[in-house]
Amino acid sequence: MTTTVPDATMLRLSRYHCFLGEMHDERAGTRLRSREIAAELGLSEETVRRDLSFVPIEGRPGVGYDPEELFWALQQFLDLSELHPFVAIGNTDVLRGLTVTFPAGHFGLKAAGYFSERSDDAGATIDDLEVLPLPELTTWASRLGVNVALVAVAPDAVDETLELLAAAGVRGVLMLTPVLRPRHPEGMNVTYFRMPCALKSLVGSDASDQAASAAASSCCADS
Amino acid sequence: MTTTVPDATMLRLSRYHCFLGEMHDERAGTRLRSREIAAELGLSEETVRRDLSFVPIEGRPGVGYDPEELFWALQQFLDLSELHPFVAIGNTDVLRGLTVTFPAGHFGLKAAGYFSERSDDAGATIDDLEVLPLPELTTWASRLGVNVALVAVAPDAVDETLELLAAAGVRGVLMLTPVLRPRHPEGMNVTYFRMPCALKSLVGSDASDQAASAAASSCCADS
DNA sequence: TAGATTGTTAATCGATTAACAATC
DNA sequence: TAGATTGTTAATCGATTAACAATC
Numbered sequence: 358m359t360t361t362v363p364d365a366t367m368l369r370l371s372r373y374h375c376f377l378g379e380m381h382d383e384r385a386g387t388r389l390r391s392r393e394i395a396a397e398l399g400l401s402e403e404t405v406r407r408d409l410s411f412v413p414i415e416g417r418p419g420v421g422y423d424p425e426e427l428f429w430a431l432q433q434f435l436d437l438s439e440l441h442p443f444v445a446i447g448n449t450d451v452l453r454g455l456t457v458t459f460p461a462g463h464f465g466l467k468a469a470g471y472f473s474e475r476s477d478d479a480g481a482t483i484d485d486l487e488v489l490p491l492p493e494l495t496t497w498a499s500r501l502g503v504n505v506a507l508v509a510v511a512p513d514a515v516d517e518t519l520e521l522l523a524a525a526g527v528r529g530v531l532m533l534t535p536v537l538r539p540r541h542p543e544g545m546n547v548t549y550f551r552m553p554c555a556l557k558s559l560v561g562s563d564a565s566d567q568a569a570s571a572a573a574s575s576c577c578a579d580s
Numbered sequence: 581m582t583t584t585v586p587d588a589t590m591l592r593l594s595r596y597h598c599f600l601g602e603m604h605d606e607r608a609g610t611r612l613r614s615r616e617i618a619a620e621l622g623l624s625e626e627t628v629r630r631d632l633s634f635v636p637i638e639g640r641p642g643v644g645y646d647p648e649e650l651f652w653a654l655q656q657f658l659d660l661s662e663l664h665p666f667v668a669i670g671n672t673d674v675l676r677g678l679t680v681t682f683p684a685g686h687f688g689l690k691a692a693g694y695f696s697e698r699s700d701d702a703g704a705t706i707d708d709l710e711v712l713p714l715p716e717l718t719t720w721a722s723r724l725g726v727n728v729a730l731v732a733v734a735p736d737a738v739d740e741t742l743e744l745l746a747a748a749g750v751r752g753v754l755m756l757t758p759v760l761r762p763r764h765p766e767g768m769n770v771t772y773f774r775m776p777c778a779l780k781s782l783v784g785s786d787a788s789d790q791a792a793s794a795a796a797s798s799c800c801a802d803s
Numbered sequence: 804t805a806g807a808t809t810g811t812t813a814a815t816c817g818a819t820t821a822a823c824a825a826t827c
Numbered sequence: 828t829a830g831a832t833t834g835t836t837a838a839t840c841g842a843t844t845a846a847c848a849a850t851c
């Protein structure tokens with residue numbers, strides 16, 4: 358009997374991992390209560406406890422969790438390595454810009470390779486890493502030992518990119534490029550961040566109901 | 581009695597709008613069935629019908645929907661203007677790169693202004709639009725008539741950016757910058773695309789269950 | 804022991820799926 | 828009229844919230 362972890366929980370566990378990654382030094386020694394985590398992350402404490410109950414760690418009733426222990430338990434549970442590698446694919450501008458917007462190292466992640474679909478990006482470097490042409494992806498991906506990719510290519514390069522990633526053995530893809538009709542390779546796990554949809558659904562969400570409902574907003578994506 | 585539209589539905593309605601925006605020329609004259617929309621977008625036909633039943637439009641039983649009519653009905657329902665304007669905020673690299681990754685015009689959206697938090701971005705232009713310094717946001721936003729923003733600034737500029745956006749009357753924000761502890765201004769609607777969480781949760785999702793479950797993957801974010 | 808907080812079970816809430824009557 | 832597809836109601840499914848016994 359495999360107790361399956363709800364999708365929503367998996368995603369929050371990743372958030373706890375990020376949070377603990379930033380916390381566990383300054384909080385070393387002290388105990389962390391579900392209530393604190395909940396307050397910091399804008400969740401309910403019950404949700405936090407329920408989520409953590411899937412992770413093989415023991416919190417102490419009346420005391421809380423050990424931040425460091427919890428961090429490593431989550432890391433193991435999520436199958437992450439110390440600085441988990443991913444490949445980033447897109448034009449050099451967006452890839453370079455994203456290193457500022459999303460400094461992967463702060464979150465326990467590391468861009469292990471950059472690839473561009475545009476021929477005029479040849480030879481560019483980002484943080485001392487050369488931006489390689491898209492076709493070289495297959496050769497490199499296995500060598501880099503990555504299993505996830507961040508994709509931000511132009512819309513017309515999506516299909517080719519996914520093919521190459523599949524061939525390279527990458528199983529998980531975070532897709533920033535808006536794709537109208539999702540058709541990804543068999544067995545591949547793709548999370549779509551749909552910027553146009555998110556923006557459009559924000560337009561109508563006027564003060565009245567939404568602000569009242571604690572300004573909660575959702576997003577995202579299936580298959 | 582206000583029938584409230586589920587969040588998930590609002591988001592899908594935005595997707596239908598994108599889809600119809602691309603379709604409604606080539607499909608003009610023909611009828612569009614819920615089954616077709618569902619197949620294209622990877623949804624069930626019941627979901628599509630249920631979603632559309634919130635929109636004041638009449639599909640013809642046995643016939644389907646008129647694509648053009650549906651497009652405009654959605655546009656009105658979602659409160660969108662013909663090319664809905666938004667402001668984009670971040671370093672010049674990421675903003676310029678995103679115009680390739682996410683060509684807003686294809687989706688009925690239009691970047692009306694670019695703002696950067698970095699002083700060395702002063703004077704840059706993107707598509708003939710000057711990238712303005714972040715502090716000028718307040719002055720410009722109302723003039724540009726925008727109510728939504730795409731934010732991709734560096735993590736340490738998030739708070740300032742949200743303050744300025746609030747002051748400028750922007751109510752909806754799509755946040756690409758990873759934020760550990762969300763604290764946005766009162767009454768503001770923020771959708772967080774959490775790249776680190778999405779990437780981390782993709783690592784563990786190995787073939788076995790996930791691929792089996794139609795490779796569905798979710799993401800995202802509250803408050 | 805008393806106080807506090809966990810882990811887990813039951814109740815609620817919301818969203819999706821199934822079924823079908825209404826209608827073009 | 829017959830065939831097809833909508834709109835809507837009821838049933839299911841999943842995730843969140845509430846409650847509380849277990850335990851440090």
